[in-house]
Amino acid sequence: MMMCRRATELMSQRLDRPLTWQERLSLRFHLSMCGACRQCNRQFGLLHEAGKRFMSGSRHEDDDSR
Amino acid sequence: MLSLTAPSAGTYDVTEEPLDDRMQRLAAVRPRLLSFARLHLRDNALAEDAVQDALEAAIAKNDSFEGRSGYETWVFGILKYKILDLLRAQKRQGQWQPLEDETDDETLDRLFQQSGRWREEARPVSWGEPEAVFENEHFWRVFDACMIALPDTIARVFSLRELMGLSTAEICRELDIKENNCWVILHRARLRLRACLERGWLEEEAS
Numbered sequence: 001m002m003m004c005r006r007a008t009e010l011m012s013q014r015l016d017r018p019l020t021w022q023e024r025l026s027l028r029f030h031l032s033m034c035g036a037c038r039q040c041n042r043q044f045g046l047l048h049e050a051g052k053r054f055m056s057g058s059r060h061e062d063d064d065s066r
Numbered sequence: 067m068l069s070l071t072a073p074s075a076g077t078y079d080v081t082e083e084p085l086d087d088r089m090q091r092l093a094a095v096r097p098r099l100l101s102f103a104r105l106h107l108r109d110n111a112l113a114e115d116a117v118q119d120a121l122e123a124a125i126a127k128n129d130s131f132e133g134r135s136g137y138e139t140w141v142f143g144i145l146k147y148k149i150l151d152l153l154r155a156q157k158r159q160g161q162w163q164p165l166e167d168e169t170d171d172e173t174l175d176r177l178f179q180q181s182g183r184w185r186e187e188a189r190p191v192s193w194g195e196p197e198a199v200f201e202n203e204h205f206w207r208v209f210d211a212c213m214i215a216l217p218d219t220i221a222r223v224f225s226l227r228e229l230m231g232l233s234t235a236e237i238c239r240e241l242d243i244k245e246n247n248c249w250v251i252l253h254r255a256r257l258r259l260r261a262c263l264e265r266g267w268l269e270e271e272a273s
Contacts, residue, residue, distance in 0.1 A: 003182025005174060012253040016227065016234045039190035043260040046196050050209060051228030053200060054102060 002026050004037050011041045015048050085128055088137065092121055095138050099145050105213050106149045106225050116152060120145035146230055153222075153240070173254045177261065190260065193267070205267060212262035216255060223248060224255035 007030045010023050019027065031038050099120065103113035124131075124141045131140050177188040184190075199205050213221060226232045226240065227248075234248045241248075 003178075004184050005178040005182040008257060009249075009253050012256050013249050016249055016252060036184045036189040039192055040260065042196075043190060043193060043263075044256050046193065046199060047256055047259055048228060049196065050200070051225075052231070054098075054229055 002030050004030075004034060007031070007034070007037050008040055008044075011037070011044050015044060085125075088128060089125070091137060092124060092141065095141060096121065098138075099141065101210060102142070102229065103145060103149060105210070105221070105229060107152060108214070108218060108221065112152065116145065116148045120148050123148075150230075150240070157241070173258055177257060188261065190264065191268075193264070205263075208263055208266040211266060212259050215262060216258060220251055220255045220258070223251045224259070227252055 007027060010019060010027045013019065013023075014027070031041060096117065099117045100113055103116045104110065107113045107116060120141065123144050127144075131137060177185060179185055193199055213225070216224065223237060223241070226237045227234065232240070234245050234252070237243075237248055238245050
């Protein structure tokens with residue numbers, strides 16, 4: 001069975017390349033049973049989104065108008 | 067170089083007003099451009115120069131921007147190319163450390179047990195709703211601090227991927243590394259960043 005360490009590799013790579021269907025399946029299975037990894041997965045997603053916000057300028061939106 | 071755009075009397079009747087308006091928007095976006103450049107270049111003086119260049123280019127090329135929405139994004143785009151040029155120059159001049167030392171397992175051993183499970187103290191906890199996180203100014207302060215705390219090479223790969231939005235294939239071309247190596251580095255970068263953010267952020271929330 002896949003452990004958390006390997007699961008975090010797939011969570012990360014999911015953001016950089018398409019996973020194979022076996023990888024997707026085993027990641028989904030692991031996430032369904034591991035709360036800590038579910039949090040980690042959300043946070044990786046959030047970091048990914050944070051980077052986009054930085055570039056698109058929606059970060060610190062209110063700073064501009066002050 | 068601001069003089070490039072100084073209008074001689076009577077020639078800028080139509081564009082004078084918008085240009086003025088844009089100068090203000092540039093001034094407003096400057097701090098954000100600067101922190102963006104700093105995260106990539108990791109050198110204050112270099113970042114200041116890159117932003118100055120980008121601002122001057124934005125003013126010089128003002129006419130080539132159409133439409134008001136997305137102006138900041140357009141300026142960020144100019145800065146992005148300035149930064150990529152600088153990074154390429156740094157690389158040509160041999161100013162970069164080799165990447166190998168970033169692929170050791172130290173980061174992972176601090177977080178995971180031998181069995182591959184999270185160590186008890188390293189288990190991720192909830193950060194709440196993403197929108198609330200993004201609106202929290204403290205989150206962004208900690209984000210900057212955690213980015214600066216990353217080792218240079220890890221930070222470089224992460225910021226090219228997540229801040230500039232390059233694909234891992236493009237990053238490999240820029241940095242001359244294998245794509246597999248790139249994924250390994252990004253995995254470590256994300257684990258370190260999320261741990262740093264959680265530590266820095268929750269501590270402050272509690273105080």
